[in-house]
Amino acid sequence: MSDTRIRTALVTGADRGLGYEIVLQLLQKGFRVYAGKFNDEYSLLDDLKKDQPELVPIKLDVSIYEDIIAAEKIIREDSGYLDLLVSNAAFMGGPRNDAIGGEEPVDYDLLRFSFNTNSAPAPVLTDVFLPLLLKSDFRCLHFTSSEISSVRLMKRTGGMRYAMTKTALNVSVRMMFNQLRPLGFRFRLFQPGWMKRMLPDGTLDPRARLDPKQSAEMAVRLILEERPDEDRLALVDYLGNELSF
Numbered sequence: 001m002s003d004t005r006i007r008t009a010l011v012t013g014a015d016r017g018l019g020y021e022i023v024l025q026l027l028q029k030g031f032r033v034y035a036g037k038f039n040d041e042y043s044l045l046d047d048l049k050k051d052q053p054e055l056v057p058i059k060l061d062v063s064i065y066e067d068i069i070a071a072e073k074i075i076r077e078d079s080g081y082l083d084l085l086v087s088n089a090a091f092m093g094g095p096r097n098d099a100i101g102g103e104e105p106v107d108y109d110l111l112r113f114s115f116n117t118n119s120a121p122a123p124v125l126t127d128v129f130l131p132l133l134l135k136s137d138f139r140c141l142h143f144t145s146s147e148i149s150s151v152r153l154m155k156r157t158g159g160m161r162y163a164m165t166k167t168a169l170n171v172s173v174r175m176m177f178n179q180l181r182p183l184g185f186r187f188r189l190f191q192p193g194w195m196k197r198m199l200p201d202g203t204l205d206p207r208a209r210l211d212p213k214q215s216a217e218m219a220v221r222l223i224l225e226e227r228p229d230e231d232r233l234a235l236v237d238y239l240g241n242e243l244s245f
């Protein structure tokens, strides 16, 4: 396989926030980037597309199988291979109706919805894109997780719904690692930190610690750098520190 051809990446949940910033930085590193568009309220990707010929926005709701199949067809017919999958989309919000014995009953539908967005898509995306990923020597799979995914580190009592989905994501990544590492895949399980949310115009809500750009810089650095211990799955944070999970 030639190393001189342009690298290609698919980034899910790229309308805003970390996904959008990862798209920007991959473009700067010379990637052709397929960017998952989910919410019509955000036009940041369409605006960026005007100056970025290597950006290809693709409609992609990761909880819909037909969308994933359609995205694979677009990339197969456009490039014919995929070097990097960034599985980043997530649903983090919603009412706090996920506490045992809380004021409201646990919202079963919202729990299922959260799994359908945050956990189930990772193995499905990897499975659907595997033939295109196998055509690459780069073979990198990035999954955006969180420190709240860690059973060992969990001290909280609230926010069970979101935490459960990220723990489930980690287990699927571990099992994909067991299966695909022997085929040369490099895995990145990433904790981006407490990031400011991006508003539709691209400005940041100040109520958090980190600018998503900072987290994206580390995410892309980890993607591009080969680790000496690729045979070990690690959850790594926005500072490059490894976390227990």
Ligand SMILES: NC(=O)c1ccc[n+]([C@@H]2O[C@H](COP(=O)([O-])OP(=O)(O)OC[C@H]3O[C@@H](n4cnc5c(N)ncnc54)[C@H](OP(=O)(O)O)[C@@H]3O)[C@@H](O)[C@H]2O)c1
Pocket: 012, 013, 014, 015, 016, 017, 018, 019, 036, 037, 038, 039, 060, 061, 062, 063, 088, 089, 090, 091, 092, 117, 144, 145, 146, 147, 191, 192, 193, 194, 195, 196, 197, 198, 208, 212
């Ligand atoms: N923000 C934090 O402090 C923090 C901390 C730890 C981990 N993380 C993780 O980091 C990642 C990015 O977070 P962020 O702060 O950038 O969040 P964000 O601004 O909400 O970005 C996530 C993107 O995914 C989209 N999305 C939601 N459901 C989707 C679906 N079914 N299909 C495709 N896209 C969908 C969202 O659309 P909408 O705009 O319509 O919701 C949004 O554009 C997530 O995986 C999150 O769990 C975030």
